[in-house]
Amino acid sequence: MSKVEAKTVDDTAKFGKSKNGGLTAQEQLRTLAQNMNTLATEMRNQQNDLRKRGMNLPSGSAERVRYASTRLDPLGNLLTSQQIELRQLRALAETTALINSSLSTDDVLNQVMDTVIQLTGAERGYIMLKNKFTGEMEFRIARGIDREQLGREDFVVSSTIVQEVATTAQPVLTDNARSDPRYEQQESIVGHQLRSILCVPLTVQGDVIGVVYCDNRVLAGLFKEHELNLLIAFANQAAVAIQNARLFESARASLIEATEIRDLMNNIFTSIASGLIAIDGYNLITAYNPTAEMLTGISYEQAWGANVFEVLTMLGNEFSERLRRVREWDTTEEWEAEILQKGHGTRYWNISIAPLSRPDAPESNNESVVILLDDLTELKAREAQLAQVRRYLPVALVDNIRSEELNLGGQEREVSLIFADVRGFTSFSERLQPEVLMEIINKYLSVASDSINLFEGVVEKYIGDAVTGMFNTQLNPQTDHALRAVRAALSMIYDVVALHETLPEDQRLYYGVAVHTGMAVLGNVGSPERQEFSALGDAVEMLKLLQENSGRGEVIISAATYAQVNAYFECEALTPRVTKGHEDFTVMYKVLGRKRRS
Known part of the structure; x- marks a missing residue:
């Protein structure tokens, strides 16, 4: 027994x-x-x-x-005997109900393995399941055996039997493996005393999904036809439970993967900087991201499922016509539009429409379209700002400016200002024809502006025969602005001398140049239609005084500028001739040239 x-x-x-x-x-x-x-x-x-x-x-x-x-x-x-069989069948029914109530493959396999050992009285056993991708049998659960043992030579017989059962879908029963002609020649039978072996397939709808193996190394005749039939009946139920659990776990994994993909797509969809609207063939909105909400001012709840023409009313008839062309010609349309939006004033949008291929949609409704909206308002404002800056700075310097860092509305800071005026131009101009006069003065003004640009200054304005420039503005921040301004002034003097070599003697004029360093307010000045970047404050007044005190071919600097550049230039202190009531204006300096380095 x-x-x-x-x-x-x-x-x-x-x-x-x-x-x-x-x-x-x-x-x-x-x-x-x-x-x-x-x-x-x-x-x-x-x-x-x-x-x-x-x-x-x-x-x-x-x-x-x-x-x-x-x-x-x-x-x-x-x-x-009948009561034993009845008890086994009742236990089998209870176990079958139990394993069918679980959707965890590991839990089901553990319950199945324990039931097999209990029903058969086997010493040890294991279950192998077929990998649905490779078709190979894989070890899943065991009792009395570990995974390492399955790889040893003493399990050649069990491996052979498992492969036989998996291939033929027929059970194997031997009540004494040592005398069974099918296996008596196997070395492991003799060496390891394998006696009773029982192995049945796990089948679902005729397909083998795995194998249940159990044996006993001591008792011969342990397994009879009764145990075989009992195990086959149980295995049929267990196979369904295992398959259901595997299908559930596979479905759950697919759901998790689909959820992760959906969340990823939602994150991507949400993070798109452009407003994104997708519509179907009936012009109903099927996708609408947060940027689209922000641009249109219409919430997702209001927009989803609504007619796109009710949401994008601000685009007018042009949108309708371009949408028609996209669908008819299967092409892409892109344009810029000036939008008058309530509460936001004038906005500038870039609109792009493209066909959205949807193989799953019915042919009659396979006209889905995606619409991208980009707000160009801030970009337009920055471009306009940079356009203004280009009027003041060389192109190379403008390219290095980040427009979002500019503050042209007004900023107080220390600057070095330069004022260059052509001496004797008024009497000179009376003798020339207008065309000739303009040609000559532009040559002199070019010399001055080129010198300012050379040292990365800002040409502020042209005043008749005079030029003003600025260093260390928010457009061209510089720590050595005073040094740059004086060098630009000397460059003007030297370049005018070089210009004289190309001009007749009666057209040779000279600059008087002044440089001052001080605090000033810098920003755009003028009406909305016409503005100039300029400096305001006492520093401008002091610059004008210095310029009035400068002679032909002279560079005059203030005491404040001198304090920052005296280590680089030879200067001569002078008493101002013109002070206009500025009692503190008692000294100025004439720049003689660069100091020689010892």
Whole structure:
């Protein structure tokens, strides 16, 4: 009797007891047999007494009673066997219900393996499942065996049997592997005393999804046809439960993957800087990102499912016409539009429309379109700002400016200002024709502006025959602005001398140049239609005074400028001729040239 049968007999004994705690059916049969034997003995004794008195019992009655008692033992054994089988079937039904209630593959496999060991009384066993991608059998769960043991030579037989069952979908039962002609030549049978082996396929709709293997190294004849049939019945139910659990886990993994992809797409969709609107063939909005909400001022709840023409009313008839062309010609349309938006004033949008291919959509509705909206308002403003800056600075310097860092509305800072005026130009101009006059003065003004640009200054303005420039503005921040301004002034003087070599003697004029360093307010000055970047404040007034004190071919600088450049230039202190009431204006400096380095 196997271990499971011994346990089942014990369980059956409990199962067979009456509810009032009486004897089991088997015990009652044994008692009946004992009583019948006693009755047969008594009948023989009574037969002798009756014969003495000339009487007899019916012929053979005692033998029939004894014979009947001998038939009770097989009946008890049959009853025990049936109760064992009933108990196993009930346990099988309970286990089947249990494994079918779980959707975890590992939980189902553990329950199946425990049930197999319990039903068969096997010493050890394992389950292998077929990899749905490679088709190979993979170890999943075991009892009494670990994964490392399966790779050793002593499991050649079990591996052979597993492959045979997986290939043929037929179970294998051997009650004594050592004498089974199919396996008796295997070295592991002899060396490792494998005796009883039972292996059945796990099949679902005719497909083998795995194999259940169990064995016993000690007991021969442990597995019979009964265990085989029982295990086959259980394996059929277990296979469905395992497959359901695997399908559930696969579906759950697919759902998780789909959810992750959806979340990723939502994140991408949300992070797109452009307003994105997708519409179907009926012009109904099917996608609408947060940027589109911000640009149009219409919420997602209001826009989703609405007609696109009701949402983008501000685009007018041009949008309708371009949308028609995109659908008819399967092309892309892009244009800029000036939008008058309530609460936001004038806005500038770049609009792009492109066909959106959707293979899953019906042909009648496969006219989906995606619309991209980009707000160019700030970009236009920056471009306009840079356009203004280009009027003041060389192109190379403008390219290095980040327009978002500019503050042309007004900023107070220390600057160095330069003022260059052509001396004697008024009397000179009276003798020339206008065309000639303009040609000559532009040559002199070019010399001055080129010198300012050379040292990365800002040409502020042209005033007749004069030029003003600025250093260390928000357009050209410089730590050595005073040094640059003086160098630009000297460059003007030197370049005018070079210009004289190309001009007749009666056209040779000279600059008087002044440089001052001080605090000034810098920004755009003028009307909305016409503005100039300029400096305001006392520093401008001091610059004008210095310029009035400069002579032909001279560079005059203020005391503030001198304090920053005296280490680089030889200068001569002078008393101002013109002060215009500025009592603190008592000294100025004439720049003689660069200092020689020792």
